[in-house]
Amino acid sequence: EADIYQTPRYLVIGTGKKITLECSQTMGHDKMYWYQQDPGMELHLIHYSYGVNSTEKGDLSSESTVSRIRTEHFPLTLESARPSHTSQYLCASSEGGSNQPQHFGDGTRLSIL
């Protein structure tokens, strides 16, 4: 089974705070992804990375930013949280190559008050 970890699992925080959602994988995967999922809806890609120092925006516009300084780590940051950021955020990784499966973390459920 894949080893990809997200913390925190749940976060309830006030408006205006800076938030960093952590995602780490121990599989040495080059590719990592962040998805946003509203309740009862499909997943939307918001960021992805092909490797260290590579980050790209996904299909869904997001005010969050990401960084990829180390292969195993792909944190997502919200500089000033707003209620509209309330959602579930799922991190995934995959090996290089376009036909490799994605492995998901357990997600972070974020609620902004």
Next chain:
Amino acid sequence: GIQVEQSPPDLILQEGANSTLRCNFSDSVNNLQWFHQNPWGQLINLFYIPSGTKQNGRLSATTVATERYSLLYISSSQTTDSGVYFCAVRYSGGYQKVTFGIGTKLQVIP
């Protein structure tokens, strides 16, 4: 972009019943996965199946890439099968994006 359609959108089963979930996609894909999202929001990878047939216990999946569809079979359903089943595909055209369907929400009742 590529379109992914899943059916049915909602399904209620009596425990022990069988079901078939369908995923249609609009273009050639080189990667197709079925996921189960449990009530706690965790995404569990069920199958990586860009083509062919695979089985894992009570679950099996078949993808017919030339006809652009995939089927997920659940036999002898259990209450723990409840949740949302997502199909996700990656387009063969070179872009790395994975597109998810809207999911099938399954409820298995005792």
